[in-house]
Amino acid sequence: MTTAAPKRLTTSAMIASFADPDQRTTPAPFGHALARLAQERPEIVGMSADLAKYTDMHVFRDAHPDRFFQMGMAEQVLLGAAAGMAEVGLVPFASTYSVFATRRAYDFLCLDIAEPGLNVNVVGGLPGLTTGYGPSHQATEDLAILRGCPNLVIVDPCDSVDIEQAVPALADHDGPTYLRLLRGQVPTVLDEYDYRFELGRAAELRSGRDVLLISTGLMTMRALQAAQRLEADHVDVAVLHVPTIKPLDREAVIRAARSDRLVLTCENHTVVGGLGEAVASTIALAGIGTRLGQVGLPDEFLAAGALPTLHDRYGLSTDALVARVRAELSDRAPWPADPTPPSA
Known part of the structure; x- marks a missing residue:
């Protein structure tokens, strides 16, 4: 008698979803x-660098074919043409993969779009570790590259709710923007938290006395899941969602950090140059002494593979x-009490 070999589970590295199997999702929220x-708004146009299907721009293309422009695999041309369209009063949304918009076409984004302050909305697919295709497609350092670009607004949405509300806000903004796109079947999470996207504003989704997770992008979803699970350990976790990386809501960060809680920043980006360092400098410059740590990707080129495996390996999974959090709480000694001033 022979035993059938176990069925091998496979995951497409390119289009794998970071959503949990039983999670509510919304299809192509950006495109719709x-x-x-x-x-x-007839002035809105859509553009892509041969990646409409993989940035959900195909939804716009099918609905408004006369206002969609396929630029081919030429990201510099994509951004240069978007700048020209903005110069004549159009509002372009130009989509490609984040790696190509940042590494390959940065000079065009900086000098053609950001320097004159044009209303061009760059939409970057596969931000951070949202593909298993390895360093050629993993934009693990896009925030570090773009945070130094003057005039540029940077948005890292958590879910479909964030994306749907961010699109009109970006179109209304008088200047260039960069959106870290979550594509395909995108989790729907924030509708349970009385949330409303506001450009440049952070939002406290949960309060908590023991731990503060300052998160952005898909890591806000993971932060909320972790907070719920840690309730079983009697750990009270607050979550501050930061959808706008630049300009950072410094007042919200400072207000939240003024406590004796453990503070962890959580981001789908390298620990170099992203949300973690932005929060750390904000807290330090405000003179706040707090216990601060970073959850993010290591400063290295990452492996290729199935997305759930990579998120476990590099610390982005809920587990x-x-x-x-458990390790930080057990390893960190309590803060020493303030020294007693000498008696007169």
Whole structure:
């Protein structure tokens, strides 16, 4: 008698979703939000560098074919043409992969778009570790590259709610923006938290006395999941969602950090040059002494493979985040009490 070999589970490295198997999702929220907005605003145009299907721009293309421009695999041309369209009053949304928009076409984004302050919205797919295709497609350092670009607004949405609400806000903003796109079947999370996206504003989604997780992008979803699981350990976790990386809501960060809680920043980006360092400098410059740690990707080129495996390996999964909080709470000694002033 022979035993059938176990069925091998496979995951497409390129289009794998970071959503949990039983999680509520919304299909292509960016594409549908942009198509709806374009019905009201004839000046909006969509563009892509041969990646419409993989940045959900195909939804806009099918709804408004006369306002969609396929630029081919030429990201510099994509951004240069978007700048020209903005110069004549159009509002372009130009989509490609984050690695190509940042590494390959940075000079065009900086000098053609940001320096004159044009209303061009760059949409970067596969930000951070949202593909298993290795360093050629993993934009683990896009925030570090772009935070230094003057005039540029940077948004890292958590879920479909964030994306749908961010699209009209970006179109209304008088200047260039960069959106870290979550594509395909995107989790729907923030509708349970009475949340409303506001450009440049952070939002406290949960309060908690023991730990503060300052998170952005898909890591806000993981932070909320970790907070719920840590309740079983009687650990009270607050979550501050920061959808706008630049300009950073410094007042919200400073207000939240003024406590004796453990503070961890959580981001789908290298620990160099992203949210963690932005929060750390904000806290330090405000003169706040607090216990601060970073949850993010290591400063190295990452491996290729199935996305769930990579998130576990590099500390972005909910399991990894829960374990990190537990370790930090057990390893860190309490802060020493303030010294008693000498008696007169």
